[in-house]
Amino acid sequence: MMDMDLAALDKEPKSMLLYNARLVCPFTGRDEGGGILVENGLIAALGPSVTAASSRTIPGADCGGNVVCPGLIDCQVFTGEPGQEHRETLATASRAAAAGGVTTILCMPNTEPVIDDVALVHYMLQAARDSAIVRVYPVAAATKALEGREMTEIGLLKEAGAIAFSNGKRSISNAQVMRHLLAYAKDFDALVMHHTEDRDLADGGAMNEGEVATRLGLQGIPAAAETVVIERDLRLLELTGANYHASALSSAESLGPIADAKKRRLHVTCGVSINNLSFNEFDIGAYRTYYKLKPPLRTENDRRALVEGLSDGAIDVIISSHDPQDADVKRRPFSEAADGAVGLETMLAAALELYHNRSIELIPLLAAMTAKPAKLLGLPGGRLQEGAPADFALFSLELPWRVDAEKLVSRSKNSPFDKRMLQGKVLETYVAGHRVFHHTDR
Amino acid sequence: MSLAVHPSFYFPHRHLLAIEGLAVSDILGLLDLADVEASLMREVVKKRDTLRGRTIINLFFEASTRTQASFELAGKRLGADVMNMPVSTSSMSKGETLIDTAMTLNAMRPDIIVVRHHAAGAVALLSQKVDCSVINAGDGEHEHPTQALLDALTIRRRRGRLQGQIIAICGDILHSRVARSNIRLFSALGARVRVVAPSTLLPSQPERLGVEVFTKMEEGVSGADVVMMLRLQRERMLSRSFMPSQREYFHFFGLDKARLALAKPDALIMHPGPINRGFEIDSSVADDPRSVIQEQVEMGVAVRMAVLQALARHLPNR
Numbered sequence: 158m159m160d161m162d163l164a165a166l167d168k169e170p171k172s173m174l175l176y177n178a179r180l181v182c183p184f185t186g187r188d189e190g191g192g193i194l195v196e197n198g199l200i201a202a203l204g205p206s207v208t209a210a211s212s213r214t215i216p217g218a219d220c221g222g223n224v225v226c227p228g229l230i231d232c233q234v235f236t237g238e239p240g241q242e243h244r245e246t247l248a249t250a251s252r253a254a255a256a257g258g259v260t261t262i263l264c265m266p267n268t269e270p271v272i273d274d275v276a277l278v279h280y281m282l283q284a285a286r287d288s289a290i291v292r293v294y295p296v297a298a299a300t301k302a303l304e305g306r307e308m309t310e311i312g313l314l315k316e317a318g319a320i321a322f323s324n325g326k327r328s329i330s331n332a333q334v335m336r337h338l339l340a341y342a343k344d345f346d347a348l349v350m351h352h353t354e355d356r357d358l359a360d361g362g363a364m365n366e367g368e369v370a371t372r373l374g375l376q377g378i379p380a381a382a383e384t385v386v387i388e389r390d391l392r393l394l395e396l397t398g399a400n401y402h403a404s405a406l407s408s409a410e411s412l413g414p415i416a417d418a419k420k421r422r423l424h425v426t427c428g429v430s431i432n433n434l435s436f437n438e439f440d441i442g443a444y445r446t447y448y449k450l451k452p453p454l455r456t457e458n459d460r461r462a463l464v465e466g467l468s469d470g471a472i473d474v475i476i477s478s479h480d481p482q483d484a485d486v487k488r489r490p491f492s493e494a495a496d497g498a499v500g501l502e503t504m505l506a507a508a509l510e511l512y513h514n515r516s517i518e519l520i521p522l523l524a525a526m527t528a529k530p531a532k533l534l535g536l537p538g539g540r541l542q543e544g545a546p547a548d549f550a551l552f553s554l555e556l557p558w559r560v561d562a563e564k565l566v567s568r569s570k571n572s573p574f575d576k577r578m579l580q581g582k583v584l585e586t587y588v589a590g591h592r593v594f595h596h597t598d599r
Numbered sequence: 600m601s602l603a604v605h606p607s608f609y610f611p612h613r614h615l616l617a618i619e620g621l622a623v624s625d626i627l628g629l630l631d632l633a634d635v636e637a638s639l640m641r642e643v644v645k646k647r648d649t650l651r652g653r654t655i656i657n658l659f660f661e662a663s664t665r666t667q668a669s670f671e672l673a674g675k676r677l678g679a680d681v682m683n684m685p686v687s688t689s690s691m692s693k694g695e696t697l698i699d700t701a702m703t704l705n706a707m708r709p710d711i712i713v714v715r716h717h718a719a720g721a722v723a724l725l726s727q728k729v730d731c732s733v734i735n736a737g738d739g740e741h742e743h744p745t746q747a748l749l750d751a752l753t754i755r756r757r758r759g760r761l762q763g764q765i766i767a768i769c770g771d772i773l774h775s776r777v778a779r780s781n782i783r784l785f786s787a788l789g790a791r792v793r794v795v796a797p798s799t800l801l802p803s804q805p806e807r808l809g810v811e812v813f814t815k816m817e818e819g820v821s822g823a824d825v826v827m828m829l830r831l832q833r834e835r836m837l838s839r840s841f842m843p844s845q846r847e848y849f850h851f852f853g854l855d856k857a858r859l860a861l862a863k864p865d866a867l868i869m870h871p872g873p874i875n876r877g878f879e880i881d882s883s884v885a886d887d888p889r890s891v892i893q894e895q896v897e898m899g900v901a902v903r904m905a906v907l908q909a910l911a912r913h914l915p916n917r
Binding site for chain 1: 840
């Protein structure tokens, strides 16, 4: 299924040629037939004039008219490294990413130990260099041990290579700590990514609060658990002026305050998990724990509002929220099971479902996984442009396939898409011109 | 003796509670007087009888070594009887209100009370309840006027004037009464004042005080004539999440040789003390020839002698 001989991303700059492709780049708005010439890991030329004959010395690959877009950038990936390697390592997560056309992943800090110290950021970067086949950026903890009491050494952590700061899956309850965090992060031009769910309101909850939870006899998490945190954070942002990103919205009611804040020119962005765009609370059915997620799946109206928010630009990025959990913690009573679902390998195909059912155009859909996260994070990728890194996803828009969780590359198999038919399949993935994945049933 | 030098100087206030509200002429008069005192202090016989028979009470609700000693010495050199009232060990910490304390002390008929209190405005409140003069030796995060005067005197003796000097005050501006008094005094004398701190240690709307605000140390000290470091209270910093750690603070806001090199070559290094070596200031910088930290202490006594004399015209018990 993939190049298993590729132990880690080859650091040698690579030259190669893709031709007979449909080039789709949300950053430049390009959507046309053509090819891409890569020299030394960067895009040297692209467009209709690049063909099989463009270079005699550089090996070329026929894309068969399939789409080539910038490699996807995923702003929220949980791995088990360090500390929970049986769930996922950086190596296996990076292979899952490659299989999904994802060429850049942000690893969340809620590991064991928590990534709250300079030495641990160094460890993550070293481990990624040694074992990952896609680009890995560590997100550092916003507060020490994620306890929400003392902020971390944001300046030193950023210097060490932390790309952003997050408190993992725990919201920061203390408003004063949040205020100081935002004010301090602003001084260092650091991005704060916040999981917006009030811990007390969500405490003990297993799913969306409402009729379905009532019928199932499960304790609910109200949408207000999300909105109270977002509205508080936006008030604090008004005081501090920091760069703030609400990691994963689940509720329609969260969109209004964020849209207002954007109008007031606060530096605010937000993301949505592919799961909240694809499912609603009914998918839980008979206590199926693969649909137990954080934030929870909510109503169909919420899902539709989120899709609309994505379409009109109110929502900036789509995340896989890839969260590997082993069977031991998933095969439990719903209320006791772990949250989370793997998602790197299915994110693009699941997102294309929104294109196929005409909820959103292709360019804005892909923008939320390429150009927009690149802009948010200040990364040079996420675009098909001369001089940009040669990170690509080559995918068929039409090819149907059935997800088989057992065949997923990820070390954990907790996919809510298991057995589902999806239309659109990643065929090849390139990082810095190196092919890091190719689909073998082609 | 010293007053003979400036027979025309008349300090029009009964108390010294803050820099705010003083006229430039008041400030200059105090500085001129203190300048003379500073010279006299270096002679063999330092003691005079300007305030003979007068009683000064040092009433410190907050522990202090250097300020209290400085006032005590200043009073004694002028011939006054000085009594220290360490509040933490006296009956006044046993539930008595500030105003009751003031009334009690007033009944003892002192001439001057020097007060330090942890609450902003407390010294002014006390001054309304007594017949004597009151000197603010620091009220909460509000003002510390004699510190500002001694800092200005130190700069003026080195530079001749404050007009046009770029003075960078660096560190915990939010909690600093020294910063607030200095901003007012330096600005009044025409200096260009900068404050340099992470946003978490800046008060709200600092620019409204007429200062330039910097959150990067390198930018803040760049081209400065004076770099004044403030002391950080470590307990406060770490427990309430104003700063993540000591090492991060020093890494980004500590004054070391490299940052000092961005200031003017002859920049003065100042610090109200006590210094935390390796926390806000590198040891080698604290001991640098450009450091005037010890001189600040010396000028402190001179300034306090000047203030005591200036208030002497208003003293009660005539």
